Amino acid sequence: MSYLMIGAGQAGGAIVDSLFKYKYMNLIADPILINSTAKDLHNIKNISNRNNWYGISETHGLISGRTQGFEEKVVGGFGKNPVRSNDVLEMHYQSILDMFDERFKLKKPKPKKSNDPEYQNIENKETEKKADIPFAFLFLGLGGGTGCGIGSHIARALKEYTDNKVSIIAVGVLPAVRRNIVKSTNHNEDEASDRQAWNANYGIMRLKDFVDGFIIVDNQRIAFESNMESMYLSYNDYIATCIADLVSGLILERIDPGQYPELNPPVIDINDILTALSFDHKGRGREPGFASIGRASSITCDLLNYMIPLNKNKKIDTLMLARLAAKKQSISNINLNECGKNLALIRAPPHYLKKSDIRINTRGIEEFMVKNSRLNECHLGVSLTKRNLVSLTTLFTFEKEQIPRLNEIIHLAQSYEEKSKNLASIEA
Numbered sequence: 001m002s003y004l005m006i007g008a009g010q011a012g013g014a015i016v017d018s019l020f021k022y023k024y025m026n027l028i029a030d031p032i033l034i035n036s037t038a039k040d041l042h043n044i045k046n047i048s049n050r051n052n053w054y055g056i057s058e059t060h061g062l063i064s065g066r067t068q069g070f071e072e073k074v075v076g077g078f079g080k081n082p083v084r085s086n087d088v089l090e091m092h093y094q095s096i097l098d099m100f101d102e103r104f105k106l107k108k109p110k111p112k113k114s115n116d117p118e119y120q121n122i123e124n125k126e127t128e129k130k131a132d133i134p135f136a137f138l139f140l141g142l143g144g145g146t147g148c149g150i151g152s153h154i155a156r157a158l159k160e161y162t163d164n165k166v167s168i169i170a171v172g173v174l175p176a177v178r179r180n181i182v183k184s185t186n187h188n189e190d191e192a193s194d195r196q197a198w199n200a201n202y203g204i205m206r207l208k209d210f211v212d213g214f215i216i217v218d219n220q221r222i223a224f225e226s227n228m229e230s231m232y233l234s235y236n237d238y239i240a241t242c243i244a245d246l247v248s249g250l251i252l253e254r255i256d257p258g259q260y261p262e263l264n265p266p267v268i269d270i271n272d273i274l275t276a277l278s279f280d281h282k283g284r285g286r287e288p289g290f291a292s293i294g295r296a297s298s299i300t301c302d303l304l305n306y307m308i309p310l311n312k313n314k315k316i317d318t319l320m321l322a323r324l325a326a327k328k329q330s331i332s333n334i335n336l337n338e339c340g341k342n343l344a345l346i347r348a349p350p351h352y353l354k355k356s357d358i359r360i361n362t363r364g365i366e367e368f369m370v371k372n373s374r375l376n377e378c379h380l381g382v383s384l385t386k387r388n389l390v391s392l393t394t395l396f397t398f399e400k401e402q403i404p405r406l407n408e409i410i411h412l413a414q415s416y417e418e419k420s421k422n423l424a425s426i427e428a
């Protein structure tokens with residue numbers, strides 16, 4: 001197992017569910033779904049094994065999906081109040097460590113019985129060992145109560161459990177601000193989005209000490225729909241495809257790059273992703289950055305070629321692919337020129353990397369990416385695929401202040417806090 005995919009709350013769980021639509025994900029990752037409403041877990045389609053479910057109970061903290069009476073114990077949710085779920089897991093912090101222990105403590109096979117006292121000494125010592133957890137993704141909605149409130153405790157416990165060895169990437173759904181887009185006569189809806197902004201600020205501030213990087217999934221990108229909820233599934237699928245592309249690399253296609261020594265494509269692995277997602281500050285260690293994610297693809301073989309195999313592959317306009325991936329970024333209203341660094345992963349069939357008239361212009365993509373990086377830092381990787389598809393997945397990483405949407409959220413959070421303080425004092 002190389003990755004841990006944790007989905008906290010409804011939005012977090014739904015994106016992990018989309019990710020496990022790809023069956024190969026089971027080969028490289030272990031899913032954990034945590035929710036305060038058992039009903040949400042029953043709506044999950046691709047992770048039906050209850051061993052991967054955990055509920056939050058006010059009296060016990062995290063409880064396993066196999067617990068008797070799970071459905072009755074895990075009800076209600078936290079109604080968009082992350083402070084409440086935060087308090088529950090703060091009080092039952094040990095239950096998170098117990099969850100990791102239950103899943104990852106390896107039982108060493110006991111040595112064969114022997115009368116030799118030396119042998120028995122060995123048997124009593126260290127019969128249990130922890131599994132390695134090098135990387136984890138933590139998916140959560142930043143506007144709600146559950147994911148947003150428990151996220152920092154989960155991340156902290158995972159760091160503690162692995163003696164700080166694990167690297168954690170938080171994938172957070174940023175709540176949309178809809179008052180200027182969808183004309184609504186419903187004043188409550190505006191109030192709700194101010195509250196969600198406060199939640200998001202609360203969640204990010206607490207998470208940033210325990211994660212190595214953020215990928216932001218901004219719901220503002222789908223906020224133009226009057227029924228935004230109807231877009232969740234396809235938006236989640238899009239994000240899941242981006243993440244799957246980044247983490248699956250060569251494992252997915254089982255292509256041995258050794259078969260194509262002449263190609264020698266630059267490889268990126270999860271460590272490059274981590275470098276691309278964080279900033280070094282002299283003397284201050286590493287600080288998590290905030291990244292936007294996006295992907296574009298183009299089929300290499302059209303319908304006619306499928307029907308009459310002429311072995312003629314389309315030439316791919318790589319610059320257009322790069323521009324399209326840049327347009328399909330997950331954060332609304334960003335200026336790519338202001339990103340600190342970025343990463344691009346190209347996936348292509350091997351014959352698109354060989355010298356020929358259809359060879360893809362990887363240099364052109366690199367130039368586009370470097371041009372859009374203040375630090376001139378682009379991590380470029382190429383991986384091979386058996387599919388008739390060329391795809392480009394990109395990450396653009398910013399410092400927090402460089403993202404207008406995060407500034408807007410902070411501003412709304414502050415005014416919500418002031419407003420509610422006033423309300424409190426008037427009531428008092």
Ligand SMILES: Nc1nc2c(ncn2[C@@H]2O[C@H](COP(=O)(O)OP(=O)(O)OP(=O)(O)O)[C@@H](O)[C@H]2O)c(=O)[nH]1
Pocket residue numbers: 008009010011012014015036077078079080081140141142143144145146147148173174175176196217219232233235236
């Ligand atoms: N992109 C996307 N956003 C979602 C989805 N489900 C909910 N959201 C957004 O996530 C925020 C609410 O977070 P949830 O994940 O529903 O909340 P929760 O963590 O379950 O917490 P509770 O308030 O206790 O229910 C809102 O901003 C929603 O717009 C989803 O499937 N996809």
Ligand SMILES: [Mg+2]
Pocket residue numbers: 009010037040077078144146
């Ligand atoms: Mg919920």
